[in-house]
Amino acid sequence: MFIVFIVVDFLRKYWFFGKCKGFGKIKIVPIFVPAFAKIVKWYNSGFVNRNSGFDSRSWLNQTAGGSKGPRLQPGVSKVLRLFFTKAQQILPAPLSPRITQYKIRAELDPASKTVKGEIVLDWRNPSRDTVKDLQFHLYLNAFKNARSTFRAQGRAASADQGDFGYVDIDEIRTSRGEDLTGRLKFIQPDENPAPEKLTLPEEKPLAPDIYGKDQTVVSVPLTTAVLPDSSIRVKIRFTSKLPKLSSRTGYNQDYFFVAQWFPKLGVYEPAGMRYAQKGGWNTHQFHPNSEFYANHSLYQVDITLPEEYVVGSGGKLMKKEVADGKQTLSFRAENIVDFAWTASKAYKVVEDQWKQVNIKLLIQPEHYYQAERHIRAAKYALEYLAAHVGPYPWNHLTIVDPPTYGQGAGGMEYTTMITAGTFYLLPAQIRMAEMVTIHEFGHAYFMGIPPAAILSVW
Ligand SMILES: [Zn+2]
Numbered sequence: 001m002f003i004v005f006i007v008v009d010f011l012r013k014y015w016f017f018g019k020c021k022g023f024g025k026i027k028i029v030p031i032f033v034p035a036f037a038k039i040v041k042w043y044n045s046g047f048v049n050r051n052s053g054f055d056s057r058s059w060l061n062q063t064a065g066g067s068k069g070p071r072l073q074p075g076v077s078k079v080l081r082l083f084f085t086k087a088q089q090i091l092p093a094p095l096s097p098r099i100t101q102y103k104i105r106a107e108l109d110p111a112s113k114t115v116k117g118e119i120v121l122d123w124r125n126p127s128r129d130t131v132k133d134l135q136f137h138l139y140l141n142a143f144k145n146a147r148s149t150f151r152a153q154g155r156a157a158s159a160d161q162g163d164f165g166y167v168d169i170d171e172i173r174t175s176r177g178e179d180l181t182g183r184l185k186f187i188q189p190d191e192n193p194a195p196e197k198l199t200l201p202e203e204k205p206l207a208p209d210i211y212g213k214d215q216t217v218v219s220v221p222l223t224t225a226v227l228p229d230s231s232i233r234v235k236i237r238f239t240s241k242l243p244k245l246s247s248r249t250g251y252n253q254d255y256f257f258v259a260q261w262f263p264k265l266g267v268y269e270p271a272g273m274r275y276a277q278k279g280g281w282n283t284h285q286f287h288p289n290s291e292f293y294a295n296h297s298l299y300q301v302d303i304t305l306p307e308e309y310v311v312g313s314g315g316k317l318m319k320k321e322v323a324d325g326k327q328t329l330s331f332r333a334e335n336i337v338d339f340a341w342t343a344s345k346a347y348k349v350v351e352d353q354w355k356q357v358n359i360k361l362l363i364q365p366e367h368y369y370q371a372e373r374h375i376r377a378a379k380y381a382l383e384y385l386a387a388h389v390g391p392y393p394w395n396h397l398t399i400v401d402p403p404t405y406g407q408g409a410g411g412m413e414y415t416t417m418i419t420a421g422t423f424y425l426l427p428a429q430i431r432m433a434e435m436v437t438i439h440e441f442g443h444a445y446f447m448g449i450p451p452a453a454i455l456s457v458w
Contacts (some may be wrong), residue, residue, distance in 0.1 A: 016095040088334065090316055095335040095393055099124050100265055101298035108258070108305040108343060113251045115261060118146065121435035124231040127270030129279040131226045133219045134234065135187070137294075140167040140261035142286040143243035143250075147213035149190070149285040150247075153203040165243025165250060169218065169263055175233035177224055185324055186215045190285050193258035203289055216286040217266070238263055248289075248419075249340075256309075257402065257409035257419070261342035267295055292338060296450050299339045304328045310349060312362040313341035314417035317398040335393070336415035337448055342400050354379045355386075356395045363401040366424050370433055374420055377434035379439040392445065399437060413440045414447030 088094065106117030125131050142150035143165035171181045191211050226232045240261050243250040249259040251381060266283035269276040276282070301315055307327040315331025322328075333339060347362040350371040359378055363371050378399055382392055398417040402409040410421040418440035422433035 002404075010434070015047075015390070017055075027112060039312070046320075046332055053368065065203060068409065085438070089318070089418055090395060091334045091393065094386055096124065096296040097124075098298065099126055099268075099295040102339070104299070104301045104339075106262070106301065106303055108256065108303065108309075110254055110306060110309075110343075113242045113256075115258060117238055117262060119236040119238065120233065120235050121236060121265065122231060123226070123265060123268075125226040125228055125268065127268060127279040128228045128438050130228065130269060131222075131279075133221045133281075134232070135217060135219050135266040135281040135283045136169075136263040137260075137266060137292075138169075138216050138218055138261060138263055139286050139292070140165045140240055140243065140249070141215040142247075144215060146365070147210050148216060149188075149206060149210075149214040150216070150288055152206055152210050152214075153288050163244040165241050167238055167240040167263060169236055169238050171235075171237040172220060173235050174224075175235065180220050180222070183221045185219050185221070187219045187283075188212060188214050189217060189281075189283050190287075196377055203287060214285045217283045218263070236263055243377075245406055246271060246332060248409055248412045250408065252403075252405045254345060255274070255406040256343040257340070257400075257406060258342065259338075259409075259412070259414065260286075262348055263293075264294055264338075267293055284445045294337045296335045299331070299333045299336065301333075301339060301341070302328055302329045303331065303341060306425055308345050309343040310342070310345065310347035310362065311341060311343045312347070312398045312400055314339050314350075314398060314414045315341075315359075324373055333394075333396075335349070335450055338414045340414040342402075342409070344403070346403065346407075350375065352379075354382050357382060357392060358396045359399065360396070361399045361401070364403050367401055370422055370426065373422075373428075373433045374401065374437050377437040378441060380434075381438045385408070385442075385445050389445075390449070393449065397441075411436055411440060413444035413447065415444050418444050 057195040070257060074160065091364075101122045104117055106115050108115050122133065142148045143163075146152070147162070169181070169184060172184065174180065178198065188211065191214075216436070220234075223264060240258075242256065242261070245252040245255070249257060249261065251257075265282045268279065269282045270279045271277060273281075282293060284293075299315060301313065303313070304326055305311070307322050307325055309327075311327075311329050313329075313331045313333075314336055315333040317329060318332050319330040320327060331339075331341070342362065344362075346365060346366055346370050348371075350361040350363060350368075351377045352359045352361070359375060361371055361374050363374070378397065382397075386392060394416050396416055398410070400417065400419045401422060402419055404423075407421070410419050412419045418437065420433065420440065421436040426432060
């Protein structure tokens with residue numbers, strides 16, 4: 001925008017306005033600077049939150065709470081929209097500060113059980129520190145070999161060859177094209193200085209002979225540090241080999257539940273946040289009993305796979321294109337902590353609506369007659385929590401019913417997607433189907449809702 005004013009001033013001095021009598025005497029820049037400052041204020045306070053571009057840098061300035069700036073006339077906002085494409089497309093305003101946004105393009109090859117993808121990742125340094133590296137979780141490496149913390153602490157996966165899973169960063173570059181791939185370094189944050197302190201009571205302590213072997217966290221030292229309140233964009237190419245379904249991610253036959261599947265940035269905690277006495281990355285190896293910690297992020301994910309698969313995700317389906325037997329589905333999710341997806345040829349889809357929330361149930365054909373039970377349970381959970389805690393802020397929720405041979409994916413939550421659990425011929429009086437749906441929705445709700453969304457209600 002500022003460039004526009006500089007150009008206008010340039011024209012005034014040297015060409016157009018110079019030719020108009022009187023105009024040359026008017027100082028245009030001093031007039032425009034306050035106007036520009038006002039626009040920046042609107043921009044920061046939320047006006048452009050609803051109208052600015054995914055790729056523009058505007059999200060950097062977005063804060064929780066939405067618009068506090070003056071409302072613009074629709075005509076004016078239409079004109080401004082010509083300058084800014086949309087950042088908020090689903091929610092009216094961001095629910096938390098925008099620290100990370102992921103733009104992912106991924107393709108599933110069902111034969112090799114592999115997902116290849118590209119990520120454009122933006123990260124804003126939320127601290128007063130100069131940050132010299134980025135740290136990513138590579139969760140699928142928990143299934144890579146017996147030396148991972150996950151396996152060594154007792155969560156066994158089948159020993160069959162072909163059951164392994166991993167995620168490789170094939171390439172990572174800054175937006176300026178600098179290749180950082182050679183700098184990647186696996187780190188084991190929980191082994192230094194006292195691994196036993198980070199071992200939960202149910203977990204086996206890590207044996208010293210496997211120290212240094214876990215590959216579920218990687219550090220990328222940067223050539224140019226990220227200054228306070230500034231941002232960095234990196235482009236990542238990755239390959240994920242999905243493990244045989246266990247511990248809630250992977251494949252079985254041609255059923256896919258794709259979770260913890262891409263290099264996911266850790267959380268940089270500024271001094272004073274939670275337990276952080278000084279600023280630093282809060283990353284941990286993948287332990288058998290740990291959960292996943294991430295920033296609320298913007299996700300735009302394009303998934304390509306053969307067209308006969310039915311796909312569901314934690315995002316809202318924005319677009320679908322089919323060509324040469326393949327489909328590309330564009331999902332988008334705002335302010336969620338994790339993005340997972342699933343694909344199966346067998347799913348039947350049931351859609352319903354509760355207030356603003358579009359509920360999409362992906363159910364096995366043999367459980368189809370129980371669809372109503374899941375939907376009613378989800379609506380009950382939405383209603384109950386909205387009445388007693390605060391409204392569910394998203395307008396989409398996906399419920400996934402895995403097949404019997406995919407039960408490894410059952411009973412889990414990913415903010416806007418939950419996995420249910422039921423059995424064929426489950427009697428109506430045994431409320432297991434309802435219980436799992438409500439239970440997982442409860443996890444998703446309490447784990448996923450940004451504090452600002454709840455606090456604004458209270
Ligand atoms: Zn639970």
